[in-house]
Amino acid sequence: MFHRKDTRPVRVGDLTIGGSDEVIIQSMCTTKTADVKATVAEIHRLEEAGCQLVRVTVNNMEAADAVKEIKKQINIPLVSDIHFDHRLALAAIENGIDKVRINPGNIGRRSKVEAVVKACKERGIPIRIGVNAGSLENHLLEKYGYPTPEAMVESALFHIGILEELDFHDIIVSLKASDVPMAIAAYTQAAQAFNYPLHLGITEAGTLFSGTVKSAAGLGALLSMGIGSTMRISLSADPVEEVKVARELLKTFGLITNAATLISCPTCGRLDIDLFSIANEVEDYIANLKVPIKVSVLGCAVNGPGEAREADIGIAGARGEGLLFRYGEMVRKVPEAELLNELKKEIDIIVHEFNRT
Ligand code: SF4
Secondary structure (H helix, E strand, O other): OOOHHHOOOEEEOOEEEOOOOOOEEEEEOOOOOOOHHHHHHHHHHHHHHOOOEEEEEOOOHHHHHHHHHHHHHOOOOEEEEOOOOHHHHHHHHHOOOOEEEOOHHHOOOHHHHHHHHHHHHHHOOOEEEEEEHHHOOHHHHHHHOOOOHHHHHHHHHHHHHHHHHOOOOOEEEEEEEOOHHHHHHHHHHHHHHOOOOEEEOEOOOOOHHHHHHHHHHHHHHHHHOOOOOEEEOOOOOOHHHHHHHHHHHHHHOOOOOOOOEEEEOOOOOOOOOOHHHHHHHHHHHHOOOOOOOEEEEEOOOOOHHHHHHHOOEEEEEEOOEEEEEEOOEEEEEEEHHHHHHHHHHHHHHHHHHHHHO
């Protein structure tokens, strides 16, 4: 099996996907791409949340034209999502897109595929082949009867073959299904079949709650096996939530180096402070920090101090007050009403110190 470190590195703008343990976080705009102002505003919010690569739909010529202006106003690479119409791909490429998501087998005549590949080669733009269990080619459905992991991998190999014939190798592949076990099997088989980097995703995963659980189950299994060089969490929610979930998932596997982590206890009858609100406020406060600090918020002074010592900064509740720990040492006692503000101040100090070193 090709571990993500062993995949072929593919450049996308100033990023490299594949060939290392890094997993790039991406998301997709919900705006009409032709609405440059709204699209740029959404991309700025995604950038702020930690999104590293963003996709927009290019479903008409107005959208392809908008790419030029959007590119001028954003800081992360831009991907165009295109189905069938090679003229839209050519226009997006002409306008400075960094990556094209298109399935070469769906473009039509060979001359059209050649035109897209030639344009991508000239500008060093990669192509993402997006296999989807819900839209497999007819010849595969006839062969397998219904979508299967094997059919999905065969579909990927079919599209890869077209690009390789044209000596094009800057390829990234996704094999998305909304059925989690099917997606896990398809990605696992793909990681055995070829060494192009894999873009992970559970498609149509659902709402913020159910989609997060499904995506974490599917992508977590794959990430833990070393599969996946980029990922998008698909949620029926604000795309900023997709980025937040992706970052949390990568933190879980130690695959992100620039994120703060919150440790908080589930609480029990020993709870001595209003822990849920403090934990939620701290989570919001550290959400966009780009430093690898660990913050703990624990409810009581029984198990709390031991756990809090493991973190860079932490509190353990006591009756009407909290014990503040910093790098394993108890710093001071703080009245409950001031705990949150004191903790935020300490976090700011640690972040400041980290950024200075
Ligand atoms: Fe209960 Fe204290 Fe453990 Fe929290 S830290 S779960 S309040 S024993």
